[in-house]
Amino acid sequence: MNAAAQVPKAKLAIVPSRCAGCKMREVCLPGGLDGTDPALLDDLDYTRRKVKRGDALFRAGAEFDSIYAVRSGFLKSSVVLEDGRDQVTGFHMAGEIVGLDGIGGGNHTADVTALEDSEVCIIPYARLEQPHLQRQLQKVMSRELVRDQGVMMLLGTMRAEERVAAFLLNLSQRFLARGFSSSEFHLRMTREEIGSYLGLSLETVSRIFSRFQDEGLVTVNLKHIRILDVAGLKAALSQPNL
Amino acid sequence: MNAAAQVPKAKLAIVPSRCAGCKMREVCLPGGLDGTDPALLDDLDYTRRKVKRGDALFRAGAEFDSIYAVRSGFLKSSVVLEDGRDQVTGFHMAGEIVGLDGIGGGNHTADVTALEDSEVCIIPYARLEQPHLQRQLQKVMSRELVRDQGVMMLLGTMRAEERVAAFLLNLSQRFLARGFSSSEFHLRMTREEIGSYLGLSLETVSRIFSRFQDEGLVTVNLKHIRILDVAGLKAALSQPNL
């Protein structure tokens, strides 16, 4: 079982001023709730939950109660086909919302698993009543739909090099938005998980990392990435012909 | 320009009893709004709009005002990359909602184009105020997120044959849900559009149609499809190894 600790209620956990260790507002005001008047959240208490590396926040099929705002850590979403094949459908960092897949059918349709020790705010769906919050939630979901468009584009039209370049640039940008270095970061996921997300084999991901390194675009040392040439990576993004 | 006709307001267009020519409730109560107490919609007037084959309902970048419920016809969504590559991200038939991509950023991010003469209900987003409707909208969006998961799965883990089989079975099921034949239907899109959606070349799509026909799974005559062996198609869906 997921022995994820249920931390006692942390009043106003989502309000910026109460979030210790957060460098930016977005980290506290998750993703799309960004832009919300924090006052709107003031009267809600959000329980927090810790999820240990490797543990699931929830699994496909689990009853849907709440959505979750990632406070810290790093998680992945994945879906499993009947025959066992699975696919990573997203990576989630601080400030992002997960669990939206459960609203439609009353059950979650994906697994969400921590790639490192993480903490989330539990936001009971039933308590999201104020119209403004509803609108905000719709914005979050809409942005998620747009993000999915991007992933479909990636999976449907890009060659392997482009996918990896897009992946690195996307991560870089998201780290930047959270106040971390955009040029140097640690991958929290394995090559296999990257490959699953990008629709590539883990070997192909590894080879392309090596190729990018040979070309002087990045430095790769296992999970440690340093981006040396953003422009070069962006160029690799638009090279349908090698 | 899109000379799409703006039909005068059609009071209660979305209410089943007022929808002429609809065989099922879903066709009138679009997709996820299904399940809503129709009374909730009673005080809203929905303008309808006709979109001629080949015309756009809206384009990427257009200001977001409204979402649209497809009343009749068949449309596709597509997104375009800077370098010109484009990808079809979805096909939409009667009863489905399009335009949700615009909520997050205030502008649409995809083109939606009619593949045959179509008609939609214009649902001004600002008028969706009742809490129950908001919840319904969230359900629609959540289901759309789940659908996207399926497409990612398809693009990320399936081989060409499986993709085409999944595509045909999905269409078949959707036609069935709308009261049409699930075993015989007309494709409204070209091989190129199917290929774009499935991340395959149009030639590969054509070849696989031919192969399925040789195997007795389907009959293909240009845009006319007859499914002869559903079980066989489903089997093809789970054949990672040829």
Added chain:
DNA sequence: CGCATGATTGAGTCTTTTCAATCGATGTGG
């Protein structure tokens, strides 16, 4: 310290793409 896991790299194979030619259907204009 050692084992298990993750990453890298090579060789060969296979799927899918690309290029190209042909065929058929559709629809437009004379």
Added chain:
DNA sequence: CCACATCGATTGAAAAGACTCAATCATGCG
């Protein structure tokens, strides 16, 4: 009403990209 032009579909042959299998190496966790 027919001829022609255009668009879409099919099919073949060759090429390329990515995968699988496999061996090796490094790492980091227990």
